[in-house]
Amino acid sequence: MSADDGLTLDRVHAAAKRLDGVVHRTPLLTSATLDDECGGNVLLKAEMFQRSGSFKFRGAYNRLSQLSEAERGQGVVAFSSGNHGAAVALAAHLLGVKAVIVVPADGPALKLAAIEGYGAELRTYDPQRESREVVAGEIAAERSMTVIRPFDDYEIMAGQGTAGLELAEQATETGGGGPVDLVLVPVGGGGLAAGVSTAIKGLLPHAAIIGVEPEIAGDTSLSFRAGHRVSIDEPATIADGLRARQPGELTFPINARLLDDVVTVPEDAIAAAMRFCFARLKIVVEPSGAVPLAALLHGVVRAAPRTAVVLSGGNVDPAGFARLTSQK
Amino acid sequence: MSADDGLTLDRVHAAAKRLDGVVHRTPLLTSATLDDECGGNVLLKAEMFQRSGSFKFRGAYNRLSQLSEAERGQGVVAFSSGNHGAAVALAAHLLGVKAVIVVPADGPALKLAAIEGYGAELRTYDPQRESREVVAGEIAAERSMTVIRPFDDYEIMAGQGTAGLELAEQATETGGGGPVDLVLVPVGGGGLAAGVSTAIKGLLPHAAIIGVEPEIAGDTSLSFRAGHRVSIDEPATIADGLRARQPGELTFPINARLLDDVVTVPEDAIAAAMRFCFARLKIVVEPSGAVPLAALLHGVVRAAPRTAVVLSGGNVDPAGFARLTSQK
Numbered sequence: 001m002s003a004d005d006g007l008t009l010d011r012v013h014a015a016a017k018r019l020d021g022v023v024h025r026t027p028l029l030t031s032a033t034l035d036d037e038c039g040g041n042v043l044l045k046a047e048m049f050q051r052s053g054s055f056k057f058r059g060a061y062n063r064l065s066q067l068s069e070a071e072r073g074q075g076v077v078a079f080s081s082g083n084h085g086a087a088v089a090l091a092a093h094l095l096g097v098k099a100v101i102v103v104p105a106d107g108p109a110l111k112l113a114a115i116e117g118y119g120a121e122l123r124t125y126d127p128q129r130e131s132r133e134v135v136a137g138e139i140a141a142e143r144s145m146t147v148i149r150p151f152d153d154y155e156i157m158a159g160q161g162t163a164g165l166e167l168a169e170q171a172t173e174t175g176g177g178g179p180v181d182l183v184l185v186p187v188g189g190g191g192l193a194a195g196v197s198t199a200i201k202g203l204l205p206h207a208a209i210i211g212v213e214p215e216i217a218g219d220t221s222l223s224f225r226a227g228h229r230v231s232i233d234e235p236a237t238i239a240d241g242l243r244a245r246q247p248g249e250l251t252f253p254i255n256a257r258l259l260d261d262v263v264t265v266p267e268d269a270i271a272a273a274m275r276f277c278f279a280r281l282k283i284v285v286e287p288s289g290a291v292p293l294a295a296l297l298h299g300v301v302r303a304a305p306r307t308a309v310v311l312s313g314g315n316v317d318p319a320g321f322a323r324l325t326s327q328k
Numbered sequence: 329m330s331a332d333d334g335l336t337l338d339r340v341h342a343a344a345k346r347l348d349g350v351v352h353r354t355p356l357l358t359s360a361t362l363d364d365e366c367g368g369n370v371l372l373k374a375e376m377f378q379r380s381g382s383f384k385f386r387g388a389y390n391r392l393s394q395l396s397e398a399e400r401g402q403g404v405v406a407f408s409s410g411n412h413g414a415a416v417a418l419a420a421h422l423l424g425v426k427a428v429i430v431v432p433a434d435g436p437a438l439k440l441a442a443i444e445g446y447g448a449e450l451r452t453y454d455p456q457r458e459s460r461e462v463v464a465g466e467i468a469a470e471r472s473m474t475v476i477r478p479f480d481d482y483e484i485m486a487g488q489g490t491a492g493l494e495l496a497e498q499a500t501e502t503g504g505g506g507p508v509d510l511v512l513v514p515v516g517g518g519g520l521a522a523g524v525s526t527a528i529k530g531l532l533p534h535a536a537i538i539g540v541e542p543e544i545a546g547d548t549s550l551s552f553r554a555g556h557r558v559s560i561d562e563p564a565t566i567a568d569g570l571r572a573r574q575p576g577e578l579t580f581p582i583n584a585r586l587l588d589d590v591v592t593v594p595e596d597a598i599a600a601a602m603r604f605c606f607a608r609l610k611i612v613v614e615p616s617g618a619v620p621l622a623a624l625l626h627g628v629v630r631a632a633p634r635t636a637v638v639l640s641g642g643n644v645d646p647a648g649f650a651r652l653t654s655q656k
Contacts, residue, residue, distance in 0.1 A: 110607065321653075
């Protein structure tokens with residue numbers, strides 16, 4: 001059995017059944033302005049409209065809904081400065097499970113407030129002195145809680161893959177316009193990319209899939225070219241959801257096989273894509289969510305006749321949003 | 329013939345035919361968070377996703393597409409600091425008609441840039457010393473151009489009404505959830521309210537329709553109670569699209585007959601509704617567009633089992649948006 005036998009189209013379909021009626025079937029937005037700008041039809045999978053404000057809810061709910069009775073009774077622990085934490089907190093709340101989220105003391109205020117708003121217990125750590133994995137592991141051991149990993153877990157990946165399933169269905173249903181030729185997806189730890197590419201390659205085998213990272217957080221791009229996992233220093237990208245130092249152990253083999261390429265975009269192109277979303281499309285996209293659109297608008301990737309872009313989330317502080325969208 | 333025989337459901341349907349394939353059929357968004365907050369199903373007609381960034385494009389294109397050959401050759405003139413100007417500029421560009429837009433010298437930068445971006449000629453005036461109607465009238469006379477009024481025109485109203493047609497169709501189509509009980513619409517000059525209420529009362533006769541204005545721009549509310557048109561001083565509301573000093577001569581009789589009520593909201597409730605749209609719904613709504621949602625969130629209007637809200641536009645400068653969404 002190869003390392004990625006664990007993620008199949010069937011597993012993504014099974015996740016979709018569990019999520020039916022719980023997740024939002026987010027719209028596939030189009031814009032004449034964007035089509036003109038890119039020179040092709042562009043379809044935007046609007047995961048900033050997902051519950052908890054990002055695609056992460058899909059994986060978190062899929063994973064938590066399969067806990068045993070005993071595991072539910074003990075609760076879960078997750079480490080995340082942002083969207084994974086909020087997603088686990090909301091999924092736990094909906095399922096009546098206790099959740100502890102380990103967050104950096106200097107994490108984004110809006111994201112930390114959202115986690116608390118969903119009723120989870122916040123446990124802060126000092127990112128200069130402590131490892132969040134170690135802190136989470138200690139809590140899990142002390143309180144017999146289950147650790148919910150952000151991406152290196154097949155049920156998390158299968159849940160994220162349902163965004164790809166929906167995208168393929170929406171593009172090909174009546175009025176949807178037909179199959180897409182190219183899908184762009186952001187890459188952090190690689191869970192979304194692995195799930196979406198499993199769904200897309202299963203349903204639309206002729207579509208190319210390209211992963212996009214910030215230039216200064218190009219661990220997957222480097223690894224993709226090297227053929228094995230490469231680590232980088234903690235990257236200071238504005239895309240706070242894509243600061244993984246290396247691809248996941250389980251996600252990387254899947255992405256190395258299914259992605260057609262992994263490309264990178266500079267920081268100013270990410271901010272410009274956020275501004276475009278604000279001023280022209282009237283949608284709020286966080287830096288990590290704007291990364292794949294930046295690849296199109298910045299000319300790193302050329303639009304296909306029909307290109308789908310996963311806008312992965314919209315959780316951004318008003319002050320940070322204002323700063324990034326006011327730049328010229 | 330009474331004063332409002334000029335606007336009928338048939339006329340709105342005819343406008344919809346002209347606009348088919350030209351306007352965006354904007355989505356009817358829903359949000360579990362919003363439903364919880366309001367205590368009922370809330371459907372948001374997302375006109376900030378409309379071409380030119382507001383519903384105004386519907387009326388402008390409907391009007392301009394019916395110009396005679398001779399009128400097209402001479403061009404059009406419109407006075408507007410904002411969305412009507414951008415809408416006329418875009419419609420004129422698409423139809424190959426020359427457009428002059430009369431704008432206040434201190435108008436919102438983003439809106440003025442959009443007007444120029446669509447290729448229209450900008451003519452600034454000093455709002456302290458000149459009347460925009462007079463300036464526009466002079467240009468029309470000198471250059472034999474047709475004045476495109478912002479609301480007091482049945483073809484403008486019929487075009488705006490197509491937002492109501494779509495809303496009724498989308499709510500009642502498969503998966504739409506069924507008829508709505510209540511529709512909330514912003515009121516400035518009254519063109520959108522007249523068009524939408526004509527469509528809604530024609531298609532969903534049991535639905536109530538409530539117009540919403542800023543408290544400090546309550547000319548239609550005062551007029552509605554008085555039974556005749558009342559003027560107010562130039563209002564300094566943040567809702568720059570709703571600064572009309574009195575209801576329209578043609579729009580008021582229609583709104584007086586079809587609206588079930590006209591209510592007002594304070595300025596801070598408008599800013600709070602914009603913040604809610606930003607932080608929770610991840611959409612960019614301008615102050616005027618957030619006014620009807622403010623009525624729900626601020627408790628001025630109680631949600632019905634199914635309430636539709638017209639979010640009329642999303643054209644707001646980054647700096648203004650930041651200021652309004654960062655307030656506590």
